[in-house]
Amino acid sequence: MNSLILQTATRVLVALILVFSIYMLLRGHNYPGGGFIAGLIAASAFALFAIAWGMESAQSALRIPPGNLAASGVLIAALSGMLALFSGDAPFSGQWLRLTGDKTTGGISISNVLIFDIGVYLAVLGAVLTLIFALEEA
Amino acid sequence: MDKAGDMDGRERNEAAPGRLLSLLSPVPPALFAIVLLILMPDISDGREFSFGVTWVAALGISLRFYIDGLSFLFALLISGIGVFVAIYAAAYLRGHPDLRRFYFYLYLFMVGMLGLVLAGDLITLFVFWEVTTISSYLLIGFNNTSAVARRSALQALLVTTLGGLCLLVGLLLLGSVADSFELRQVLASSEAVHKSPLYLPILILILIGAFCKSAQLPFHFWLPNAMAAPTPVSAYLHSATMVKAGIYLLARMHPILAHTEWWEWILTCTGAATAAVAAVAALRQTDLKLALAYTTLIALGTITMFLGSDASAAVAAAITFLLVHSFYKAALFMVVGIIDKQAGTRNLNKLGGLGRCMPITVIAASAAALSMAGFPPFLGFIGKELKYEGALAVASEPALVATVAVFVNAVTVTVAGMVALKPFWRKKPQQLPKVKEAPVGLWISPLILSGLGLTFGLAPDLVGGGLVEPALSAVLGIPETIKLQLWHGINIPLLMSILTFILGVTMYLGLRRLRAWLAWDFKHAPTSADQMWDKSLELLKAFASAQTRILQNGVMRRYLSVIFTTISLALAFALIHSGQYPLDYNWPQLNLKEWAALLLTVGGAFMAGSARKPLIAICALGALGVGIALIYLFLGAPDVAITQLLVETLYLVLVAAILPRLPVFNPGRKVLFRPRDATLGAVLGLLITLSLLAVLQTPLVSPTSEFFVEAAVPEGHGRNIVNVILVDFRALDTFGEIIVVFTAAIAAVTLLGHQLRRGKQ
Numbered sequence: 033m034n035s036l037i038l039q040t041a042t043r044v045l046v047a048l049i050l051v052f053s054i055y056m057l058l059r060g061h062n063y064p065g066g067g068f069i070a071g072l073i074a075a076s077a078f079a080l081f082a083i084a085w086g087m088e089s090a091q092s093a094l095r096i097p098p099g100n101l102a103a104s105g106v107l108i109a110a111l112s113g114m115l116a117l118f119s120g121d122a123p124f125s126g127q128w129l130r131l132t133g134d135k136t137t138g139g140i141s142i143s144n145v146l147i148f149d150i151g152v153y154l155a156v157l158g159a160v161l162t163l164i165f166a167l168e169e170a
Numbered sequence: 171m172d173k174a175g176d177m178d179g180r181e182r183n184e185a186a187p188g189r190l191l192s193l194l195s196p197v198p199p200a201l202f203a204i205v206l207l208i209l210m211p212d213i214s215d216g217r218e219f220s221f222g223v224t225w226v227a228a229l230g231i232s233l234r235f236y237i238d239g240l241s242f243l244f245a246l247l248i249s250g251i252g253v254f255v256a257i258y259a260a261a262y263l264r265g266h267p268d269l270r271r272f273y274f275y276l277y278l279f280m281v282g283m284l285g286l287v288l289a290g291d292l293i294t295l296f297v298f299w300e301v302t303t304i305s306s307y308l309l310i311g312f313n314n315t316s317a318v319a320r321r322s323a324l325q326a327l328l329v330t331t332l333g334g335l336c337l338l339v340g341l342l343l344l345g346s347v348a349d350s351f352e353l354r355q356v357l358a359s360s361e362a363v364h365k366s367p368l369y370l371p372i373l374i375l376i377l378i379g380a381f382c383k384s385a386q387l388p389f390h391f392w393l394p395n396a397m398a399a400p401t402p403v404s405a406y407l408h409s410a411t412m413v414k415a416g417i418y419l420l421a422r423m424h425p426i427l428a429h430t431e432w433w434e435w436i437l438t439c440t441g442a443a444t445a446a447v448a449a450v451a452a453l454r455q456t457d458l459k460l461a462l463a464y465t466t467l468i469a470l471g472t473i474t475m476f477l478g479s480d481a482s483a484a485v486a487a488a489i490t491f492l493l494v495h496s497f498y499k500a501a502l503f504m505v506v507g508i509i510d511k512q513a514g515t516r517n518l519n520k521l522g523g524l525g526r527c528m529p530i531t532v533i534a535a536s537a538a539a540l541s542m543a544g545f546p547p548f549l550g551f552i553g554k555e556l557k558y559e560g561a562l563a564v565a566s567e568p569a570l571v572a573t574v575a576v577f578v579n580a581v582t583v584t585v586a587g588m589v590a591l592k593p594f595w596r597k598k599p600q601q602l603p604k605v606k607e608a609p610v611g612l613w614i615s616p617l618i619l620s621g622l623g624l625t626f627g628l629a630p631d632l633v634g635g636g637l638v639e640p641a642l643s644a645v646l647g648i649p650e651t652i653k654l655q656l657w658h659g660i661n662i663p664l665l666m667s668i669l670t671f672i673l674g675v676t677m678y679l680g681l682r683r684l685r686a687w688l689a690w691d692f693k694h695a696p697t698s699a700d701q702m703w704d705k706s707l708e709l710l711k712a713f714a715s716a717q718t719r720i721l722q723n724g725v726m727r728r729y730l731s732v733i734f735t736t737i738s739l740a741l742a743f744a745l746i747h748s749g750q751y752p753l754d755y756n757w758p759q760l761n762l763k764e765w766a767a768l769l770l771t772v773g774g775a776f777m778a779g780s781a782r783k784p785l786i787a788i789c790a791l792g793a794l795g796v797g798i799a800l801i802y803l804f805l806g807a808p809d810v811a812i813t814q815l816l817v818e819t820l821y822l823v824l825v826a827a828i829l830p831r832l833p834v835f836n837p838g839r840k841v842l843f844r845p846r847d848a849t850l851g852a853v854l855g856l857l858i859t860l861s862l863l864a865v866l867q868t869p870l871v872s873p874t875s876e877f878f879v880e881a882a883v884p885e886g887h888g889r890n891i892v893n894v895i896l897v898d899f900r901a902l903d904t905f906g907e908i909i910v911v912f913t914a915a916i917a918a919v920t921l922l923g924h925q926l927r928r929g930k931q
Contacts, residue, residue, distance in 0.1 A: 061888035064808040066896060072816035079823045099919070102912045109905050124901035128887060141887060145897045148904075152897070155908040159915035160820060166919045167827040 035084070042084040049077035057153050058146075067149035071156025078157075079164055087168045098165060102158025109151025112144040124148075191273055192260030199252035199280060206246050213242045214636045216649060220290050220354065230345075236290025236353050239640025243489070244287035244418050246637070247496050248411050252280050254615035258504050259402035261611025262511065272312060276406070279305035283411045287418050292341040292351040299337065299383075299415065303330045306412050310399040319398040325703065326392045333382025333389065337419075340375030343368050344426070353422075357647075360426050373427050376419065377436060384416025384470050387444040391699040394451075394463045401507030404459065408466045409499035417470065417492065420477045425647040429480050437478025438567060442574040445471030449581035453677070454688045456518040458506045458589055462499065465542070465585050468578045469495045472557065475571060479564040482642070486652050487553070487560030489641050493633060494541065494553035494623070501538035501619040502589055505531060508608045508616070509593055515602075518588060523598025528607045530617065532594045537620035539590030541627070543583040543674065544667065549627040552654050554579060554670070558663035576670055583674025584681065591678075630654035727847070734854045741857040745864060764804055771797030779848060784832065788825050792818055809892045 053073035060066030082090035094101075113124035121127070130141040209219070222234030237245070259276070263269055282301030289295035304327075311323030345351040347366045348359040356363075363369060380386075385393035393413065397404055407413065420437070427433055448467030455461035469491065476488035508531050510516040513524065525532050541550035557579070561572040607613075626633050634654035643650045658664065677684060721732050760768065774794030781787035795818035802811035878891055878899060886894035896904050 060890060060893045061897075062890050064812060064890065066809065066890070066893040068896070069809065069812050069816060072813065072820060076816060076819055076823075079820060083823070099916065102915060106905075106908055106912050109908060113901060113905060124905065126886060126898040126901075143887065145886075145888075145901075148901055149893075149897050152904060152908055155912055159908075159911040162915040163918055164820075164824060164827065166922045167824055169922075 038084045042080055046077045046081050049080070050074055053077065053153075057149060060149060061145070067152030068156055071153040072160065074153070074157045075160035075164070078161055082164065082168065087165060091165060094161065098158045098161035100158070102155050102162060105151045105154030105156070105158055107151070108154065109148050112147035112151060115144040115147075189264075191269060192264065195260055195273055195276075196253045196256040198277070199249040199256060202284070203246060203249040203253060206242065206249060209237065209242070210636050213237070213239055213640050216640065216643065218354075222290060222294075225293075230351055231293045232291050232352070233294050234290035234352060235285075235288045235294070237288060238644045239637075239642070240418070240421055240644035241287045243493070243637050243641040244414065245284055247414075247493070248280065248283050248287065251406065251409065251411070251496060251500050251619070254500065254504075254619055255402050255406040258405065258507070258612060258615040259400075261609055262402050262507055263400065264611075268312070272400075275305055275308045275312065276403075279309060279407070279411070283415065286415055290353045292345050292353065292356065295353075296334070296338055296341055299379075300331075300334055302412060302415055303327065303334055303383075306330070306396075306407055309403045309407065310396045312400055312403065313398065316398065322392070322395040322398040326396050329389050329392045330382050333379040333416075336375045336382075337379025340372050340379060343372045343375065347372065348426075357425055360647075363426055364430065369427075369430075370432065373430075373432055373436075376423055376427070380416035380419040380423075381440065381474075382416070383419070384413050384474065385444075385467055386416070386440050386471065386474055387447060388699060390444055390448065390467055391703060393467055394460055395700070397457075397459045397463050401459070401503060401510065404463070405500045405503035405507070408463060409496050409503060413466060413470055414492065414496075417473050417477070417488075420474060421488070421641075421645050424477060424480075424485070424645045428477075434478050434480075438475050438564070438571060441471045441473070441475030441478060442570060443471070444468075445475065445578040446574055449578045450688065452581055452585050453681070453684055454692065458509065458516045458518060458521075458593070459503070461518075461585050461588055462502055462506060465582055466495075466499060468582060469499070472575065472578060475574065476557070476560050476564075477645075479560070479571075480646075481560065481563040482646060482650055482652075483556070483563035484560035485645050486638065486642050486650075487556040489638050489645070490556050490654065491553045493637065494549045497619050497623045497626075498538040498541040498550060501534060501616040501623070502542065504612070504616040504619075505535040505538065506589065508612050511612070512608050513593075513602060513605050518592055520599055520602065521593035522596035522602065523594075524605055525594035527605045528594070530613045531608060532590075534613060534616040534620050535590045535594065537624055538616065539586040541620065541623035543586040544579065544670070547624070547627045547656055549623045549630070549633075551667075552627060552630055552656060554667060555658060555663045556654075558666045562662060572666070576666055576673070579670045580673035580677060583671060584677040587674075587678040588681070627656065630656065731847070731850060734850050738850070738854050738857055741854075741861050745857065745861055748864070764801070767797050767800035767804065769797075770794070771801065779851070784829060788822065788829070792822055795821075807892075809890070 053070045056065035056073055057067055057070035058065075060070065078090055078094060081093060085093075115127055116123055116125045119127060126143055126145045128141050128143045128145075212219075216239075219237040220234065222232050225231045225233045256276070259272070263272060266272065279302060282298050282305055285298030286295060286302060289298055307323050307327035310326050311319050313319040341351075344356060344363065347363050347368055348356040349362075350356060350359075363372065366372075382389045385391075393408065396408070399407065445468045448464045448471060452461055452464030452468065455464060473488045473492055473495075476484045476491070479485070506516055508528070509521065509524065512528065513521060515521065537548070541548035544550040544554035557575055558572065561575045562568050564571045631654070634652065638654065639650065639652055642652055722729065771794050774790045774792075774797055777790035778787045778794060781790055795814060799811045799814040799818070802808075802814060878895055881899075882888055882891045882894045886898045888894040888898070
């Protein structure tokens with residue numbers, strides 16, 4: 033599609049949507065959002081880019097083949113699930129490392145759950161883009 | 171059959187690692203055999219060993235091993251003969267490009283077999299049973315460029331898997347009746363099993379498993395076909411191991427399931443029929459390997475026949491014969507392999523005069539054949555005397571068993587002559603090239619194995635007290651002693667032996683006329699089991715393609731109709747069955763925005779259904795999706811609403827990409843399917859609505875959702891319950907789902923790529 037308005041708007045919008053998707057990914061644990069939704073948002077960013085600039089540009093903008101992205105997402109999710117094995121828990125049980133505060137007051141803590149969510153994000157993004165690119169090419 | 175010769179180039183490249191592998195290959199089974207031999211004094215004292223780890227605690231399954239006299243005998247045979255087979259295979263397959271693959275399969279098989287006979291838990295036993303099934307499939311189909319080998323392998327796999335499935339059900343039933351999967355407890359609960367109403371199903375299922383594995387009638391046809399395997403495999407699988415797995419199972423189950431008329435009659439008749447049929451077929455063969463394969467069937471039938479009895483003499487005969495058979499049959503298979511390798515053929519009519527050029531092979535062959543024919547002072551003689559003694563001790567039908575025993579033994583004498591006399595001492599045919607003696611790696615194994623047959627025959631106490639007696643006690647469940655000896659004095663078994671020899675030698679001398687008569691007879695036979703197998707496979711395939719044509723004809727509408735109809739029927743059945751109607755449902759009071767969302771949804775659905783152009787239908791579907799997303803939002807599920815909106819958006823992008831490629835739909839023609847499809851869709855929608863209402867009506871006493879609400883913050887450290895469930899509480903489910911997403915993408919790309927390639931052509 034050769035639309036100057038769409039193309040110009042897309043340049044700004046895609047960056048915004050991608051940042052928004054990461055925001056959705058990170059806030060997901062406490063507010064509406066999460067890896068699945070964020071992955072879909074990011075995918076729609078690239079879909080928009082593809083519509084405005086064409087499939088070739090979208091693919092080169094992504095830099096990595098979307099299939100690899102999806103595969104590494106699945107792998108990251110699997111590995112983060114396996115982290116639980118080090119502490120002797122069942123696979124995929126959450127592991128928390130509390131940096132500040134305690135259970136009742138909250139505070140900052142990091143966990144493999146976020147890594148798992150990133151895996152979901154990448155898997156969804158990669159899978160949807162694989163589909164879109166393949167359909168546009170076919 | 172051996173393609174090693176024309177792969178010289180590859181051979182040189184890969185010779186070094188392959189050779190090292192060949193040299194090391196006999197070591198693991200040898201070590202295992204030595205460990206077992208160290209245990210031997212304990213086993214002869216009647217001690218048992220049991221060890222293992224819990225596997226699935228909730229189901230009472232453990233990975234447990236158990237060594238008693240019976241499993242000890244089998245494990246020693248498997249590892250001991252495994253050593254000789256490994257030595258022989260190293261020479262036989264020297265330079266074969268797929269040597270590593272071969273050893274991998276062989277070891278897999280060995281491990282499976284050892285695990286099977288040493289299993290101390292019914293489930294462990296079944297797992298290893300299936301390992302042997304799969305590895306024997308790979309071994310039989312080792313020459314995977316040959317269509318015959320592939321067919322035989324598949325046949326063996328299908329037949330033994332059929333048996334395996336029956337066995338699994340049988341073992342599960344047995345475990346539930348005995349209230350434990352642990353072998354020792356099952357062995358102890360024999361009485362409960364006998365009294366249980368499930369006794370007969372258990373018996374029949376387990377027997378089918380054993381009969382498929384041990385190639386008993388009517389599942390016998392796969393074994394002769396399995397001769398497509400390389401000869402070391404035949405020597406191993408069909409002498410000591412694979413086919414003996416069924417025998418092991420029968421012997422193992424003897425204390426649990428025997429002592430009933432069912433057991434007695436089924437085993438005796440099946441064994442006798444298998445032995446007799448195989449004996450007749452063995453006489454017809456001109457391929458030495460096939461002739462041996464049929465004598466293996468004879469042996470298996472005979473052992474099964476004797477295991478049918480609970481008389482001590484009959485069981486002793488079965489166990490001793492099992493031992494005897496393993497030695498001579500492995501040796502003879504190896505000899506046939508040598509003949510095949512050196513002379514280039516194993517067809518009886520093309521062989522002769524090999525005796526002068528292969529002096530060592532001929533010694534091995536003669537010793538093994540004499541043991542097989544049951545001449546004194548070989549172990550085979552003791553085995554045969556015991557068989558006749560056992561036959562006379564069988565309670566059910568001694569006359570039948572004795573007659574069958576004499577007949578099949580006579581045939582065995584004839585086949586022994588065919589294998590060990592004809593190729594070596596008959597006049598040399600013209601076209602046979604000059605034959606050299608085989609290298610030492612080939613003849614050493616059969617020589618030792620047949621030598622063992624002679625040694626144990628001269629000193630039967632070597633095997634009597636240490637091997638046969640503990641196994642016999644294990645099968646009978648009570649300590650039992652047996653004295654193996656060569657000379658019993660002049661008695662009925664000896665007279666039967668003499669009768670056997672006379673009959674066997676007569677048949678050998680009249681082999682040509684006997685063959686001609688059998689050939690005429692077989693030509694008029696209506697069908698063989700092998701042909702019936704082919705026919706049943708064809709029938710299955712025809713059925714599969716017929717139902718595929720109906721249910722999956724490639725038109726999307728048909729698929730959806732099938733799916734919707736199935737779901738509708740299932741839902742209707744569930745609704746009627748549960749009697750959940752009439753529904754008393756409190757219709758909620760909707761406010762304006764909810765009415766608007768509902769209108770959007772219903773209107774979108776109606777438009778999508780009635781639209782004449784695909785583009786309009788898709789836009790209408792989008793409106794429907796937005797309406798549903800709004801409803802989610804109003805009901806307080808923002809996550810689901812966001813997902814719904816995003817999915818709608820991307821769906822539109824995808825459909826827009828596909829739309830130009832869809833076939834042009836002609837709306838002008840009068841279409842009959844529209845009302846039909848509309849009805850189907852409406853019915854399904856109605857049924858789903860009704861079942862959802864019915865579900866809502868059921869009082870939900872499930873603490874799960876409450877648990878999630880309560881545990882989300884303290885356990886999952888998150889306030890968004892949906893996401894905490896997704897990534898923490900049910901992370902494994904989510905992981906499965908992203909794999910599904912990933913797989914779906916790959917599958918779609920593959921399909922599209924396929925289309926793309928087809929389009930380019």
